Amino acid sequence: MISLKNVHKSYVTGSNSLHVLKGIDLEIQKGEFVSIMGSSGSGKSTLLNILGILDNYDDGAYYLNGSLVKDMSEKKAAQLRNELVGFVFQSFNLISFKNAMENVALPLYYQGVNRKKRNKIALEYLDKVGLLDWAEHLPNEMSGGQKQRVAIARSLISQPKIIFADEPTGALDTTTSYEVMEILKEINAGGITVILVTHEHDIAAMTQKIVRLKDGRIDQIIKNGDLKHFQHQYAKELETA
Amino acid sequence: MFDIDKWQEIFATIKKNKMRTFLTGFSVAWGIFMLMILLGSGNGLSNGVSENFMRDAVNAMWLWSGRTSIPYQGLKEGRDIRFTNADYDVLKDLEGIEYTSGRYYIGGNKFSYGNEYGEYTAITCHPDLREVENIEIVEGRFINQVDINETRKSVVLGKDIYDALFKNKNAIGEYVRVNNIPFKVVGICKEGGGTRHRNAYIPVSTGQKVFNGSNRLHNFALTINATTLEESQAIEQRVRETLARKHKFEASDESAMGSYNKLEDVIQTMKIFQAIKIFIWIIGTGTLIAGVVGVSNIMLIVVKERTKEIGIRKAIGASPSSVIGLVLLESILITTVAGYIGLVMGTGLMELINLVVEKQYEISAATNGGNGETIFRNPTVDLGVAMTATLLLVVAGAIAGYIPAKRAARIKPIEALRDE
Numbered sequence: 001m002i003s004l005k006n007v008h009k010s011y012v013t014g015s016n017s018l019h020v021l022k023g024i025d026l027e028i029q030k031g032e033f034v035s036i037m038g039s040s041g042s043g044k045s046t047l048l049n050i051l052g053i054l055d056n057y058d059d060g061a062y063y064l065n066g067s068l069v070k071d072m073s074e075k076k077a078a079q080l081r082n083e084l085v086g087f088v089f090q091s092f093n094l095i096s097f098k099n100a101m102e103n104v105a106l107p108l109y110y111q112g113v114n115r116k117k118r119n120k121i122a123l124e125y126l127d128k129v130g131l132l133d134w135a136e137h138l139p140n141e142m143s144g145g146q147k148q149r150v151a152i153a154r155s156l157i158s159q160p161k162i163i164f165a166d167e168p169t170g171a172l173d174t175t176t177s178y179e180v181m182e183i184l185k186e187i188n189a190g191g192i193t194v195i196l197v198t199h200e201h202d203i204a205a206m207t208q209k210i211v212r213l214k215d216g217r218i219d220q221i222i223k224n225g226d227l228k229h230f231q232h233q234y235a236k237e238l239e240t241a
Numbered sequence: 242m243f244d245i246d247k248w249q250e251i252f253a254t255i256k257k258n259k260m261r262t263f264l265t266g267f268s269v270a271w272g273i274f275m276l277m278i279l280l281g282s283g284n285g286l287s288n289g290v291s292e293n294f295m296r297d298a299v300n301a302m303w304l305w306s307g308r309t310s311i312p313y314q315g316l317k318e319g320r321d322i323r324f325t326n327a328d329y330d331v332l333k334d335l336e337g338i339e340y341t342s343g344r345y346y347i348g349g350n351k352f353s354y355g356n357e358y359g360e361y362t363a364i365t366c367h368p369d370l371r372e373v374e375n376i377e378i379v380e381g382r383f384i385n386q387v388d389i390n391e392t393r394k395s396v397v398l399g400k401d402i403y404d405a406l407f408k409n410k411n412a413i414g415e416y417v418r419v420n421n422i423p424f425k426v427v428g429i430c431k432e433g434g435g436t437r438h439r440n441a442y443i444p445v446s447t448g449q450k451v452f453n454g455s456n457r458l459h460n461f462a463l464t465i466n467a468t469t470l471e472e473s474q475a476i477e478q479r480v481r482e483t484l485a486r487k488h489k490f491e492a493s494d495e496s497a498m499g500s501y502n503k504l505e506d507v508i509q510t511m512k513i514f515q516a517i518k519i520f521i522w523i524i525g526t527g528t529l530i531a532g533v534v535g536v537s538n539i540m541l542i543v544v545k546e547r548t549k550e551i552g553i554r555k556a557i558g559a560s561p562s563s564v565i566g567l568v569l570l571e572s573i574l575i576t577t578v579a580g581y582i583g584l585v586m587g588t589g590l591m592e593l594i595n596l597v598v599e600k601q602y603e604i605s606a607a608t609n610g611g612n613g614e615t616i617f618r619n620p621t622v623d624l625g626v627a628m629t630a631t632l633l634l635v636v637a638g639a640i641a642g643y644i645p646a647k648r649a650a651r652i653k654p655i656e657a658l659r660d661e
Contacts, residue, residue: 054556054655074651075560082558093553093658097257110558115246154557 001162001193002028002051007060009046020046021057022216028195028209030161033188035204036197038213045166047213048197052085052164053077065161082110086155088184088196090167092147094139100126100150101135107158118157125153129183145176152183156192163187165196169203181206251571261546265539265572266579269634272532273580276525276630277587277622283521285591285598285620287514292618300339300467301373301503302477304484305460310496313489322488322497324458326449329367332461335483337476339466342370343458345448352441353418354406361402363419363441365448366462373462375433376442381413382428388444394451396424399438403429419443422451465504473504532634537641540572544645551649552657561650568646569639576638580631587627591620 009021020043028034038044049055050062053069062069065084072080086107087093094103101122108118126132129149139147148168155163165184169177181203188194196207204210212220255262306322329343343366350363370376371383379400388395396417403412416423424443431438448454463480467473477500478492485492551564598617649657 049655052556054658055653074555075562078555078558078560081556087556089658093549093556095550095553097254102253106554107557109246109250110554110560110563112246115249158558 001030001032001065002026002195003061003063004051005061005063007047007050007057007062009043009050009055009057020216021050023060024216024218026211026218028193030193031188031191032193032195033185033208034193034195034211035207035209036195036211036213037199037201037204038219040199042213043216044197044199044213048164048166048195051162051195052087053081054087078110082107082158084161086158086160086163088148088151088155088163088165088168090170092139092144092151092171094147094150094154096139099136099138100131100142103139103150104154104157107154111158121157122153125157126150128156129153143176144172145179148172148176148180149183152180152187156187160192162193162195165194167197167199169198169200177203247566247570251567251574254567254571255575261539261543262575265536265543265575265638266582268532268535268539269576269579269631269638270583270586272528272535272634273583273627273631274587274590275528276532277584277591277627279521279525279528280622280626281587281591281594281620283518284622285594285617287518288620289618290510290514299504299507300464300473302463302465302473302480303460303499303501303503304463304480305499307496307499309490309494311491311494313491313494316489320490320497322490324461324484326456326458328484328487329458329461331483331487332463332480335480337466337472337479339464340369340372342367342373342462343445344370344460344462345445345452345454345457346459347420347448347452347454350441351418351420352402352406353421354415357406357408359402359405361399361439361441363396363443363448365445365454366442367445370442370462373464377431377433378428379431380429381426383430384427384442384444388427389446392446392450393444394422394424394447395427395444397428397430397442398426399440400429400431401438402441417441420452465502467504470505470508473502473508477502477505529630529633533637536576536634536638540638540642541645543572544568544642544649548649548657548660551646552654552660555650555654555657561647564650565643565646568642572638572642573635576635577631580634584627584631588622591622595620 004024004026007021007024008019010017010019012018024047036044036047046055050057051064053064053072056071064080069080095106098106101119104125105118105122108121113121123132123135126135129152131146131149131153134142134146134150139150142150148171152168163184168184169180172180177200184194184196185206194207196203198204208224210220210222211218212222306324309316309318309320309322312318324343326343329341332338333341345365347363347365350361352359352361352363364370366384367389368383368385371378376383378397381397383397384395387393396419398406398412398417406412406417407415412426412429415426417426418424419441430442432440445458449456465473465476467476481498481500482492484498485494488497490497547568551559554564555561598620602618
């Protein structure tokens with residue numbers, strides 16, 4: 001599904017060049033539930049943005065669903081994003097002047113689905129995340145958890161193969177965080193690959209595979225079975241810190 | 242372009258961003274509105290003044306005899322110059338002259354009919370005077386060549402005289418006494434553009450015969466065939482030289498023979514108006530530029546404000562062209578509608594002013610017997626100009642929106658998303 005080979009990325013600001021990703025090799029199979037972890041500045045968000053074709057990379061190769069993603073035209077990238085992936089952001093990124101239903105329906109607008117039909121589908125997805133009664137509300141009338149659920153419904157409506165979530169629980173309290181994670185788990189159970197970025201270990205522990213980044217390189221990949229061990233190690237880390 | 246879904250999306254965006262829509266629209270509507278008022282006022286002023294000018298034929302010229310002030314060929318100054326019928330014959334056939342009429346002054350013009358009487362001016366003339374002074378016949382006819390040839394005692398009464406003497410009774414064929422001599426009324430007239438119609442016209446030959454004028458004439462009214470200032474001055478010069486040679490005075494001696502060339506005046510005034518028009522256009526262009534800058538500014542800000550929205554749209558699969566299309570169509574729609582509103586409001590206000598001015602004109606016309614005084618008439622703007630100005634603002638808004646929209650659509654969505 002996803003294959004990264006020696007991917008490099010640096011940000012140039014003025015005369016300074018910041019080498020963020022220093023050769024990432026990563027394979028993610030269809031149906032996996034992966035979290036990317038790392039301290040701030042480790043390049044985890046950058047990696048997710050490259051995976052989601054929201055950003056480009058400098059060197060290496062990235063194969064998404066078998067095709068090489070490199071120097072892609074914005075038009076082609078937009079098409080791929082629309083068909084293949086869905087996004088969930090920390091800051092929700094809902095369009096403020098559209099109500100919940102319209103926000104959810106927007107990806108279908110870009111697939112050319114007519115208004116009536118896409119609004120109907122949007123209501124179905126809002127129902128799935130338990131927000132049917134909030135369909136006519138604007139984002140600023142909703143709580144963070146509700147907004148994130150709207151965003152999830154929006155990411156699902158185009159029936160993507162992969163969901164990318166950048167700190168989906170970063171702006172939420174623990175209870176709503178867990179609710180959101182439950183929804184993401186359900187999505188994953190439905191066969192959709194879910195890749196999320198987080199710095200919270202308890203959130204990461206709910207996934208099947210943890211990719212730990214350190215200084216732009218993959219430090220550690222922890223599989224499902226090792227999670228207990230990981231949690232233990234994390235606890236120890238906390239103690240020493 | 243005619244994708245209903247796309248328009249629904251645009252209308253939804255407009256409806257939910259009322260302030261933004263209003264500001265964009267207002268800058269366009271205001272620009273067009275001001276332009277309409279400015280150009281309309283300029284046109285109104287120009288129309289009003291040129292209408293005042295059109296009262297006599299614009300190419301009219303008047304000559305009158307006087308006393309020489311410069312010695313000429315051994316003749317002393319202070320000689321009286323006397324025009325005669327022979328001068329009329331010379332002028333009539335002079336190159337560049339269209340219509341000619343001579344006049345012999347008759348004094349003490351007491352008009353009476355039955356028990357009604359009054360003091361009015363009887364002007365002796367040739368039939369051509371009608372063309373020179375734009376005399377309008379209300380009833381009957383003007384003096385004709387047969388009147389001249391047969392020295393008929395015919396008179397064409399001004400409307401005011403008719404009103405005073407006849408009080409709406411039939412006048413044609415009746416006899417009016419002018420200085421106690423009966424004249425047959427052949428017509429009733431209004432002076433072209435004049436406010437009063439207190440002149441009566443009688444054949445010049447009759448005037449000379451009845452009032453002891455022999456072949457004497459006092460002045461001439463002409464129209465000349467010229468379109469430029471140079472031409473009209475050349476004709477005036479030719480007339481002066483011809484008569485000067487005949488009557489032996491210095492051609493430049495204004496006191497021997499006075500002349501007034503209206504075309505010269507008209508051309509000069511029109512030049513001033515040309516200058517005013519240019520001035521108005523400069524201000525208009527300035528207004529338009531201010532409008533363009535305003536629209537561009539707002540569009541820049543609007544697109545900047547929408548950068549994040551554009552990022553979101555791109556993240557969920559909007560192609561760059563669809564994003565640009567959305568922004569552009571919205572801006573074009575708003576500016577076009579607003580431009581139209583400005584156009585309608587500007588035209589509406591000008592029409593309202595026009596209505597008031599016309600009313601005023603009618604009132605003054607009623608008190609002045611049919612001819613009102615005004616310097617402001619028909620303050621309307623050429624539709625083509627208004628449309629062009631609107632189009633210019635729409636295009637400016639579109640360009641100003643296009644550049645940042647294109648940039649926002651081109652950058653990586655993650656950069657657009659980071660924009661706050």
